[in-house]
Structure formats: C-alpha cells, structure tokens
Amino acid sequence: MTLNTARTAADRVVLLNPGPVNVHERVKAAIGSPDECHREPEAQDLLATVGRKVTEVCGGDDTHAAVLLTGSGTAALEAVVSSVVPADGRLLVLDNGHYGERLMRIAEVHRIPVLRLEFGWANPIDLDAVDRALAADPGITHVAAVHHETSTGMLNPVGEIGRLVARHGRSLLVDAISSLGAEDLDIVADHVDWCVGTANKCLEGLPGISFVVASRQRFDRLADIPGRTFYLDLHAHYVSQIGKRTPQFTPALQVLRALDEALDLTMAEGVAARKRRYTDRAEAIRAGLRERGIDLLLPPHQRASSITNAYLSNGMTYDELHDGLKLHGYVIYATQEKSAGVFRLANMGQLTADDITGFFAAFDDVVRQHTAAASPSSPVPAEAAAVSR
Numbered sequence: 001m002t003l004n005t006a007r008t009a010a011d012r013v014v015l016l017n018p019g020p021v022n023v024h025e026r027v028k029a030a031i032g033s034p035d036e037c038h039r040e041p042e043a044q045d046l047l048a049t050v051g052r053k054v055t056e057v058c059g060g061d062d063t064h065a066a067v068l069l070t071g072s073g074t075a076a077l078e079a080v081v082s083s084v085v086p087a088d089g090r091l092l093v094l095d096n097g098h099y100g101e102r103l104m105r106i107a108e109v110h111r112i113p114v115l116r117l118e119f120g121w122a123n124p125i126d127l128d129a130v131d132r133a134l135a136a137d138p139g140i141t142h143v144a145a146v147h148h149e150t151s152t153g154m155l156n157p158v159g160e161i162g163r164l165v166a167r168h169g170r171s172l173l174v175d176a177i178s179s180l181g182a183e184d185l186d187i188v189a190d191h192v193d194w195c196v197g198t199a200n201k202c203l204e205g206l207p208g209i210s211f212v213v214a215s216r217q218r219f220d221r222l223a224d225i226p227g228r229t230f231y232l233d234l235h236a237h238y239v240s241q242i243g244k245r246t247p248q249f250t251p252a253l254q255v256l257r258a259l260d261e262a263l264d265l266t267m268a269e270g271v272a273a274r275k276r277r278y279t280d281r282a283e284a285i286r287a288g289l290r291e292r293g294i295d296l297l298l299p300p301h302q303r304a305s306s307i308t309n310a311y312l313s314n315g316m317t318y319d320e321l322h323d324g325l326k327l328h329g330y331v332i333y334a335t336q337e338k339s340a341g342v343f344r345l346a347n348m349g350q351l352t353a354d355d356i357t358g359f360f361a362a363f364d365d366v367v368r369q370h371t372a373a374a375s376p377s378s379p380v381p382a383e384a385a386a387v388s389r
C-alpha cells in the first residue's frame with residue numbers, strides 16, 4: 001500500500017496494534033551489535049542471560065529454565081502443545097476467544113486428543129465448568145489457557161485457573177504472550193507449569209524470539225515423550241540450550257540482543273510500574289472514547305491493561321477509520337472474525353501521554369472529514385479537504 005507517501009521512513013508511526021510495539025531507542029540500537037557466530041562463548045552467554053531474565057520476569061528461580069525459540073509467539077505455543085502431552089494424554093482447552101481457539105487448532109494439527117470448553121467470545125471462563133470437566137474426565141492430563149485473550153482484551157484469571165488445575169493434579173500450559181511484562185503473573189504462585197511468552201508485546205522487544213519457561217524437572221521429563229515435530233521439539237531444544245549451553249539451530253542473535261536490552265528495561269521499570277503506565281494510557285484511551293460517545297466491549301473489571309475494544313461509530317467502516325488514522329501516523333487494529341463492528345486500540349510499548357492526545361486529535365479530524373464528505377451540503381474546511389482522499 002502506498003497510503004502513507006507523505007510520510008518519510010524517519011517519521012515515527014504510533015503503533016496502537018497489540019505488538020510489534022514502539023520500542024525504546026536502546027532496544028533499537030541493540031540490533032546494530034557486531035556481527036557474530038552463534039557457536040561462540042559470547043552468544044552462549046547471551047542465550048543464558050536472556051533465559052535467566054525471562055525466567056525471572058515469570059517469577060521462576062534456579063529450579064526453572066527458559067527455552068528460547070526463533071519464531072513468533074505461535075512457534076513457542078506449538079512447541080509446548082506438541083511436546084508436553086504424552087501419546088496417551090489428553091488436552092483440555094479453555095476457549096473464550098481467538099487465541100483459545102488457536103491452542104485447540106495446534107493440538108488438532110498434531111493429532112493430540114483435545115477437549116474444548118468453549119465459553120464464547122468476550123465471555124469469562126466459567127471456573128465451575130472447568131472444575132466439572134476435570135472431575136468428569138481423569139484422562140485429561142493437561143489444560144491450556146490464555147492469560148490475556150488479546151482478541152477481546154479480556155484478562156483471564158490465571159491464578160484461579162492454576163489453583164484449580166493443580167488441585168486436580170493436572171498440568172497447566174499458559175499462553176502469556178500478551179500479558180507477560182505488564183500483568184501480574186507468577187508461575188510458582190499461579191501454578192503455571194508451562195509459560196509461553198514473546199519478545200515483542202509487553203516486554204517491548206523486537207519480533208522474532210519467543211520462549212517457554214518451566215521447571216527443569218518438567219523439561220527433563222519430556223525425554224519420555226516422543227517429539228511430534230523436528231524443529232519445535234521442546235526437549236531437544238532444552239537438551240541443547242540448557243544441557244550443552246549451545247543453541248540447537250541458528251537463533252536470531254540480533255533480536256536476542258534487543259530482547260536482552262528490553263528485559264533490562266522491563267526489570268528496571270518493574271512489572272508493577274509498567275502495569276501502572278499501561279493502565280494510565282488505557283484509561284486515557286477509554287476516557288477519550290467515552291467522551292466521544294463510543295461504547296467499549298468489556299466491563300471494566302474484565303479488561304487487561306493493554307487493550308481496549310471499542311465499537312465503530314459515526315457511520316465509519318473499519319477501513320475508513322484505519323486508513324484515515326494511518327495518514328496521520330497512527331496504526332489501529334481490526335478485530336478477529338467474531339466481533340464485527342469492533343476495532344482495537346492497544347497501548348503496549350513506549351507510548352507517551354502525548355501520543356494518546358495526538359491520537360484523539362487525529363481521530364476527530366478523520367471523523368470530521370468523513371462527516372463532511374457524507375453531507376456534501378456542509379462546506380469542507382480547507383485544511384481537511386487537502387488531505388482527504
């Protein structure tokens with residue numbers, strides 16, 4: 001698309017999509033690190049360091065380890081789902097949105113017996129139903145859940161799910177891809193046995209690296225489960241990365257260097273402070289939308305700190321709103337298939353309060369032009385006419 005020809009590459013685009021995010025200068029600078037070989041000690045140290053920091057952000061300790069994968073978040077999800085369920089095991093998927101459904105589809109591709117509790121988009125997970133499903137079926141060995149269901153912006157109660165699954169003696173896999181770094185999550189206290197995260201959402205790194213954090217004991221025990229994929233065999237990666245201190249395949253080293261920097265920034269800020277920063281931005285977005293009479297999808301207590309789903313208004317389609325805002329340098333995000341008429345505004349990454357103010361100035365301008373174009377009798381202001389398409 002040549003939509004934004006008026007802007008140069010140096011112009012900052014404000015990303016209101018749920019990752020990749022606007023990153024800190026130090027993160028961007030890190031990808032310009034010297035050329036290097038992944039079999040050298042400094043690359044091995046990098047993997048170990050990033051693994052340790054990622055584990056710490058998840059609330060793990062020395063008894064835990066992180067396997068780093070080169071690939072987007074879904075690569076790590078597929079590695080876990082395909083590697084941890086034994087041949088005679090069964091997976092229960094808790095599905096209340098696009099990413100819950102993705103977990104089920106990954107299991108199906110690998111022919112893993114899967115049971116799906118479908119709560120419907122934007123509906124909370126019914127813990128009693130989960131309790132009943134686990135009690136009714138002792139064959140379920142693993143449960144998979146999404147912490148922040150990015151499709152609707154709903155934060156699922158990971159601690160309550162974890163305690164319930166632990167009480168039934170099953171293992172819990174959590175997709176924490178869009179929560180880690182900005183929401184409360186502690187793999188020990190929350191009984192998360194397999195935690196999946198990615199570099200380019202609330203950890204504010206660049207896209208290309210994802211990871212799985214679990215106890216070393218659990219990783220060791222994967223030796224008994226035959227792999228279902230070659231490239232995403234979690235045990236093979238673990239043996240290489242943790243056991244031999246060398247990556248199994250060539251990792252995206254420069255992206256890892258950027259993630260290392262991003263993790264330093266995350267830990268210096270602290271997850272609690274980052275959550276407050278995100279909440280401030282989200283509240284500014286929500287207040288701005290409400291002031292304009294725009295309805296939001298979820299009740300406040302169900303919302304994560306980094307996404308707001310809002311209904312389209314002013315007779316505008318998503319494409320009209322998106323394209324108008326893009327001309328002003330703001331990128332918004334569509335919803336996934338099942339919530340038509342809704343658009344998403346994420347506030348992950350290095351966004352300032354001014355970015356949000358600027359967004360609403362652009363929003364008002366786009367709406368004004370659309371309204372003027374829709375009623376030709378009212379004169380179009382010269383300034384608006386100049387940029388309208």
Ligand SMILES: *Cc1c(COP(=O)(O)O)cnc(C)c1O
Pocket residue numbers: 018019072073074075099146148149150175177178198
């Ligand atoms: C972004 C996201 C993913 C992974 O998407 P990728 O494009 O593979 O990085 C998975 N789950 C959730 C909840 C997400 O928000």
